[in-house]
Each structure stands twice: as structure tokens, then as C-alpha cells.
Amino acid sequence: MxxxxxxxxxxxxxxxxxxxxxxxxxxxxxxxxxxxxxxxxxxxxxxxxxxxxxxxxxxxxxxxxxxxxxxxxxxxxxxxxxxxxxxxxxxxxxxxxxxxxxxxxxxxxxxxxTRLDSSVLIGSPASAFATSRGARVTQIEVPNVLDVTTLDRDALRADAQPRSPYLLSTWTGSCPDDLVDAYAAAHAAMDDAPHGAETYDDAVWSAERVRGHEERWAGLGHRTLTTAAVHAPSGSVVGYTVLLLTGRPSTASQEDTGVVRAHRGHRLGLAIKSANLLALTEQEPAITTVVTWNAESNAHMLAVNDELGFRRHSRWEEVTLDLLVSH
Ligand SMILES: CC(C)(COP(=O)(O)OP(=O)(O)OC[C@H]1O[C@@H](n2cnc3c(N)ncnc32)[C@H](O)[C@@H]1OP(=O)(O)O)[C@@H](O)C(=O)NCCC(=O)NCCS
The missing domain is CATH 3.40.630.30 (Gcn5-related N-acetyltransferase (GNAT))
Structure with missing residues (x-):
């Protein structure tokens, strides 16, 4: 071999x-x-x-x-x-x-x-393998699954109305040019997602990085639906959520959802996700399932997902291997 x-x-x-x-x-x-x-x-x-x-x-x-x-x-x-x-x-x-x-x-x-990360289902051969190779468990994550057909569209419409001074903007594919710098800056919200026992750098976002991300998805034939929350007085993007359609016949994947720290606590997380799911049901009637991955410790994100009707599928371990140590 x-x-x-x-x-x-x-x-x-x-x-x-x-x-x-x-x-x-x-x-x-x-x-x-x-x-x-x-x-x-x-x-x-x-x-x-x-x-x-x-x-x-x-x-x-x-x-x-x-x-x-x-x-x-x-x-x-x-x-x-x-x-x-x-x-x-x-x-x-x-x-x-x-x-x-x-x-x-x-x-x-x-x-x-010096560090190698991966993700393994608890109790699987991969988990046993990771342990045998010396990897440590750093966090538990859970795939959560939504049956889109059970969504209450009236409730979604109500939840998709943020209070003033916030507005929502929804787009398919690439971010409008006039929002792209503010949208790139809003990605800082994801730095606060739980990382478990490991520390990671804050991500370095720019319009160029947003465009690179979009080009990769487009190059693979994937489609996206994005909803952003905009703080109207300043024009800042203060939250965003992305659904990715990769060609699975009836499943979409939830990518990032984040609300910038200074704007949390206004139900914007629920508003952007509700608006994006509404757009999904309107534009993509074949999609009946959405899958999202969350840290088990991410109480705020899980609360929003629970309210929308997501259900836990299984439990996974995020694992990290120290590459300087040979096993
Ligand atoms: C994880 C995986 C890649 C391991 O590949 P593999 O070629 O079987 O691994 P190895 O033969 O090198 O195993 C090395 C050691 O890991 C441990 N191990 C691997 N599979 C195991 C199992 N099913 N049960 C218990 N221990 C296991 C053992 O200690 C093994 O050494 P041993 O056979 O001498 O006892 C394989 O099981 C797999 O493809 N699983 C599904 C993929 C997956 O979930 N990947 C997640 C990303 S890491």
C-alpha cells in the first residue's frame, strides 16, 4: 500500500x-x-x-x-x-x-x-481510533435536524419582524456590493461561538474573503440563501445567517448564524433565522430538512433552534491531536 x-x-x-x-x-x-x-x-x-x-x-x-x-x-x-x-x-x-x-x-x-482537529461520532470506530492515536476531546457538538414541513409560517412571519432600528435583508448567492464590507465585518460575531477546551484566533474577515467563500460555493454548484440584520442608523450588518444547498434532493445545511455582541438580546437571532427559513420554503419547495451543527454548550443558539423546532440527532466529539507528540 x-x-x-x-x-x-x-x-x-x-x-x-x-x-x-x-x-x-x-x-x-x-x-x-x-x-x-x-x-x-x-x-x-x-x-x-x-x-x-x-x-x-x-x-x-x-x-x-x-x-x-x-x-x-x-x-x-x-x-x-x-x-x-x-x-x-x-x-x-x-x-x-x-x-x-x-x-x-x-x-x-x-x-x-502543531494541532490537528477533527470531529467523531461518540461511540464510533473513529472515536476509538482518535483516542488510540492520542487525540483529546475538546468539545461536544450536536447535529440538529429541522423538519421544514412542520414549520408554522405565521409564527415565522411574526418572528421575522425585528424591532426598530433593525431591518432585514435577504439575498440568494453573492452579497450585494453595497453591503459586502459591513457583511464581512459582521463575521466577527462567529468568534464568540464556543470553542471548548481549545483557543483559536479571531478570524480575519474582508470583502475579499467573503467573495472567495462565495466563489468556492458557486464553483461547486452550491447555492446559498442569506439573511442579514442591518442596524438602519449606521448601516452596519449586525447579524447574518446562511443556508447552503449542495444538491441534496431535500436537505439544506445551516452554515453560520451570528449576531454581533453589542446587538445581542433583541431576538435578532430568531428574526434572521425565521426570515431565511421563510425564504427557503418560498424559493426551495423541495427542501424538507435543514441540518445544523452546534456546540452542546451553545445555550443561546440551541434555544433559538429549539424554538424553531430543531431536534437533536446524535452527539459528536470535537477532537484535537498534538502533532508534536508521536504515538
Ligand atoms: C476512523 C477510521 C479512519 C480508522 O481507520 P483504520 O484504518 O481502521 O484504523 P487503524 O487500523 O489504523 O486503527 C488504529 C487503532 O485505532 C483503534 N481503533 C480503530 N478502529 C477501532 C474500532 N472499531 N474499535 C476499537 N478501536 C479501534 C485501535 O486501537 C487500532 O489499533 P489496533 O487495530 O491495533 O487495535 C475508520 O474507522 C473509518 O473510516 N471510520 C469512519 C470514518 C470517520 O468517521 N471518520 C471521522 C473523521 S476522523
Whole structure:
């Protein structure tokens, strides 16, 4: 078995195999939910303005039997990488995962990265693997699932009316040019999301980064619906929420939701999410499920989601491996 570089230029059959592994693991761990589309799996290897993404593959007899996607943030957290490691179920417990992880450690250490993050279902083989490789659990996160067909549209309409001096703006695709600087600044709200036992840098946002993010999604054929809360007197964007449609037949993914610290406590979180869900039901009638991931300690976000009708699916561990220590 060889460990080789893996990227979007790799043989199409390897990329197909990577997607099949992604689907298998989703069916195994996120039961009842629609699995990722081919473009989502490809996206794990597609870089953009803020992230360098590539991977390593385990090749046995010409076949891809496992691979790891590695994401390195280029603008903050220069000591950290995020990874997604998958081994074909017929090839597990033969050291494939360990070899991929060891090769990743070498690669990242050469780049000055000292921390590797991932996410594993509690009680799964991946959790046992992470423990055996010396990773520590830093936070519990929960996928929450909303049955869109049960939404009370009248209640959504009422909740989507923020009090003065706030206004809402909803768009599909890229952010309007006249809002993009203010929208970029509002991303600071996400710095306050719980990070568990680890510390992370504040993210460095700019209009250029917003455009890079949007171009990556557009390049993958993904669509987005965004609602922002605008503080009318100043023109500042004080909150935003994004729904991502990746081509799953009836599922949308919730991306960021944040309200800037100075404007919390005005039910803006509920307002922006309600408005965006209303737009979803109007513009995307095929979508009947929304999936969101939240830290289990994120009481405020969970309260908003509970009010909207989201239900817990399972519990996952965020895990971090110290790359300077070999196991
Ligand atoms: C996690 C995963 C990549 C491990 O790959 P693997 O090639 O089977 O791992 P290895 O053979 O290198 O296992 C190394 C050690 O991890 C531990 N381990 C791995 N799988 C385990 C399991 N099912 N039960 C208990 N321990 C396990 C063992 O200590 C093992 O050493 P041993 O076989 O000598 O006892 C694989 O199970 C997988 O693809 N799972 C689904 C993908 C996933 O959820 N990934 C999440 C992102 S990390």
C-alpha cells in the first residue's frame, strides 16, 4: 500500500471512491439523513481565499482504500489544520488510518502546524481510533435536524419582524456590493461561538474573503440563501445567517448564524433565522430538512433552534491531536 498526494487532479476513480467513502460514513453515522453529494466531497479538496485544502490517499492495487482531506487556514490559526479521515470498511483495523495520520503529521509539521482537529461520532470506530492515536476531546457538538414541513409560517412571519432600528435583508448567492464590507465585518460575531477546551484566533474577515467563500460555493454548484440584520442608523450588518444547498434532493445545511455582541438580546437571532427559513420554503419547495451543527454548550443558539423546532440527532466529539507528540 502506498500513501500518495490526493487532490482534485487525482484520477477520477479515486475521487469517485472518496465520495463513496463519504457517503458510506454519512449513512453509518448520520442515520436517516441524506448523504453528501459528489460536489461536497470534491469541495473538501478545493482551496479558496482563506483555506488551503488537499489530501493524502492510501492506494492498494491501484484502488483508493482510504484518504484524508486536510484543511489549513491561511489567515488565522496558522498552527492548526482540520482533517477528515475515511477508510473503506473492508480495509479497517489494518493500520491504514494510522499510516494516513502519520503521513499527515509529517506533512503538517513541515508547514509549522502543531494541532490537528477533527470531529467523531461518540461511540464510533473513529472515536476509538482518535483516542488510540492520542487525540483529546475538546468539545461536544450536536447535529440538529429541522423538519421544514412542520414549520408554522405565521409564527415565522411574526418572528421575522425585528424591532426598530433593525431591518432585514435577504439575498440568494453573492452579497450585494453595497453591503459586502459591513457583511464581512459582521463575521466577527462567529468568534464568540464556543470553542471548548481549545483557543483559536479571531478570524480575519474582508470583502475579499467573503467573495472567495462565495466563489468556492458557486464553483461547486452550491447555492446559498442569506439573511442579514442591518442596524438602519449606521448601516452596519449586525447579524447574518446562511443556508447552503449542495444538491441534496431535500436537505439544506445551516452554515453560520451570528449576531454581533453589542446587538445581542433583541431576538435578532430568531428574526434572521425565521426570515431565511421563510425564504427557503418560498424559493426551495423541495427542501424538507435543514441540518445544523452546534456546540452542546451553545445555550443561546440551541434555544433559538429549539424554538424553531430543531431536534437533536446524535452527539459528536470535537477532537484535537498534538502533532508534536508521536504515538
Ligand atoms: C476512523 C477510521 C479512519 C480508522 O481507520 P483504520 O484504518 O481502521 O484504523 P487503524 O487500523 O489504523 O486503527 C488504529 C487503532 O485505532 C483503534 N481503533 C480503530 N478502529 C477501532 C474500532 N472499531 N474499535 C476499537 N478501536 C479501534 C485501535 O486501537 C487500532 O489499533 P489496533 O487495530 O491495533 O487495535 C475508520 O474507522 C473509518 O473510516 N471510520 C469512519 C470514518 C470517520 O468517521 N471518520 C471521522 C473523521 S476522523
Amino acid at each position: 502506498d500513501i500518495v498526494d490526493f487532490d482534485l487532479g487525482s484520477p477520477p476513480e479515486w475521487l469517485d471512491a472518496w465520495h463513496r467513502l463519504d457517503v458510506d460514513v454519512s449513512l453509518e453515522t448520520l442515520t436517516g439523513l441524506e448523504p453528501p453529494t459528489p460536489s461536497e466531497s470534491r469541495g473538501e479538496l478545493l482551496s479558496d481565499f482563506a483555506y488551503h485544502r488537499r489530501g493524502l490517499a492510501a492506494i492498494d492495487g491501484g484502488q483508493l482504500v482510504g484518504a484524508i482531506a486536510i484543511e489549513e487556514s491561511m489567515l488565522e490559526d496558522l498552527d492548526t489544520a482540520y482533517s477528515w479521515l475515511l477508510v473503506d470498511s473492508a480495509h479497517r483495523r489494518r493500520g491504514v488510518g494510522t499510516r494516513l495520520l502519520d503521513a499527515t503529521r509529517e506533512l503538517l509539521r513541515a508547514n509549522g502546524r
